[in-house]
Amino acid sequence: MQLLLSIALAQVPNGDFSDGALDQLPPGWTVPKGSVEAGVSAVRTGEGTLMVTLDRGDTWGTVMTYSEAEPYRDQRIRLSARVRVETGRAQLWLREDTYDPELAGFFDNMGDRPVDPGPWQTVSIVAPLGSHGESLALGLIVESGTRAELDDVHIEVLGPADEGDLPPRALSDEELARLVALAEVSAAVRYFHPTDAVREVDWPRFQVAAIRTVEAESSLLDGLTAAFADLAPAVVFHPGDAPEPDALEGRLHRIEHVGLGGLFNSPTADFYRGGGPYRSSVQAVRRLPPEERYADLVLAEGVHARIPLALPAEALEVGSTAVDLDVPGGWEPSAGDRSSRQAAVMHTWAVFEYFLPYDTPVPWSEALEGALVDASMREDLAVTLRRMTALAGDGHASVVSRAPTRHRIPAELVFTERGLTVAHSHGSALEPGDIVIDPDVLAHIEQLRAETSVATAGDLEARLAIHATAVSPGEHRLRVVRDGEEQEVTVTATPAGDGFAAQSALMSGSEVAPGIVYIDLRGLDDLGPWEDAMRAAEGVIFDLRGYPGDAAGDMIRLLADKPVKSAYWQVPIRVSPTLEPTWDESRWTKRPKLRGLDAPAVILTDANAISWAETVMGIVEAYELAPIVGSPTAGTNGNVNVFSPLPGYTVSFTGMRVTKHDGTPHHGVGIQPTHPVSPTWAGVAAGRDEVLEAAIELLQTP
Secondary structure: OOOOEEOOHHHOOOOOOOOOOOOOOOOOOEOOHHHHHHOEEEEEOOOOOEEEEEOOOOOEEEEEEEEEOHHHOOEEEEEEEEEEEEEOOEEEEEEEEEOOOOOOOOEEOOOOOOEOOOOOEEEEEEEEOOOOEEEEEEEEEEEOOEEEEEEEEEEEEEEEOOOOOOOOOOOOHHHHHHHHHHHHHHHHHHHHOOOHHHHHOOHHHHHHHHHHHHHHOOOHHHHHHHHHOOOOOOOEEEEOOOOOOOOOOOOEEEEEEEOOOOOOOOOHHHHOOOOOOOEEEEEEEOOOOHHHOEEEEEOHHHEEEEEEOEEEHHHOOOOOOOOOOOOOOOOOOOOOOHHHHHHHHHHHHHHHHHHOOOOOOOOHHHHHHHHHHHHHHOOOHHHHHHHHHHOOOOOOOEEEOOOOOOEEOOEEEEEEOOEEEEEEEOOOOOOOOOEEOOHHHHHHHHHHHOOOOOOOHHHHHHHHHHHOOEEOOOEEEEEEEEOOEEEEEEEEOEEOOOOOOOOOOOOOOEEEEOOEEEEEOEOOOOOHHHHHHHHHOOEEEEEEOOOEOOHHHHHHHHHOOOOEEOOOEEEEEEOOOOOOOEEEEEOOEEOOOOOOOOOOEEEEEOOOOOOHHHHHHHHHHHHOOOOEEEOOOOOOOOOEEEEEEEOOEEEEEEOOEEEOOOOOEOOOOOOOOOEEOOOOHHHHHOOOOHHHHHHHHHHHOO
């Protein structure tokens, strides 16, 4: 018999909040400095609970404690707590810190399942821990406007970490074909079969059970029939041609997706708590053509699937959310289990298949097959998902998970015609103009090429130049070419969170040439302090070589002499897995300021400009508001959408299509400069900003 070891509350310091003074932070718990500054308050109540509040707007914070990790190494544990939210939302979180910073520990912050206002409820995180844990950090996250109570925080050991997990192994061609078929059926059922059970089932757990069922059955037909029999009995699997569809009359209900909304196991609705562009709903309809009532899928082994896309009201309640999964008590899907990784790949493929608004550079079916093969053999799910999403060619696509603690080389790198070049050195032995030829750095870059999703070659180079500086802590000996000779340089890595000065040391409002004022829009929210100086200048340079703040919108208003419109935002509307989407289209207008700029302006940009930066640059391009100096932008625009394929993993992607104002593609193209200028090795080595110099020359030329 499996023994469940229940660890006393003392293992979580003061986890029942029995110790401590009233209205004070209980012993053993802390509010980190950043959370104190954000406005988090945590005090013991008269009932012996912890009251956590955060009243300030547009921020978040946490209250936390630590526990030893050694007793739990190589164990599957469950962190549980009672939580009651009065207003806002809260999330329990758990992080495994390892004594080797190169090894990633477990992390989950319930970002895909936050606690909303309501009565007391017990929430938990199940964590398979590794053998290198040094400590466990845990606590409660609260967002702005939250008032929540926490109590009975404790840890249980459920058994060995890998108990119940399927080990890695290679797939035969037949097994791969069956998994692809299961992915196609699961996606269509999950997002377009409108029953209550389909929307309410624990999909990660169900998908794991379905994978194991299909793997165990002698045929694909038997496996699919057994896997979906309880959840979706109206879905029919059969050999050969499809039977005649049932006649559906009267009021029917179907699912409509305007993008991917939060109704479908996605944190999107919470990501856009003030209202966003994505929404999914079950809608009542009267008349539907046959192609919108059913989806017929042709699968491997000659199997056909008929999936109802519209049902009468009484049929919506048919189906069971029970999941028959033969695993030890407390087992949950995790990246250590082969079927869980395969399930995460299937979910990611489904979202990109139906809701990515652009065609992918490679057939997405090939991406599914390759990722399933990789997930079956590789235990590092994050790498598998990054390689998969990189094939989408989407600059917003990323995979966030608990990663090893990274440091960085204290330098900024750029690609020039001579290769990876040091542009700025921050107190290290590297010098501007050094060409990095270190084999470890170059190998790291090649690995990242296959794991980085971008829409343009320029964006890829810009990101690789940044990521190439990521290293492990300690000293590193790097091979470089300096003055034409190979040398070995020793550098000491600095924490990744340590900020360096921007490439340009110039401050907004600086006069970069007689009568020419420079404004750095990167991260800037307000142009107000410099508007008088800009109006008195003979020329203004706006630097948009990166992500701007709200001040970029004010720049548009200063430059425009009439109302200007944004590009069209086009969100895909999907009601079927087999029909092409229609589009929900919108745009917005900015009106000029009463008093604009009399002086000419020039805008600097490059591949570091993405999304909001490209919205601004698209208006500049369409209305010819100013010359553009530099290199093309990243070629990715549109609001980001997010989902969680497995607890502890979040995937993002571009949820809407954006074209240029004239209807031609923006994605993969970007905004082209009117005056192309790229950094050269000679300029970088001399410490020059050649793009800025070109802008100054342009303004000074009669």
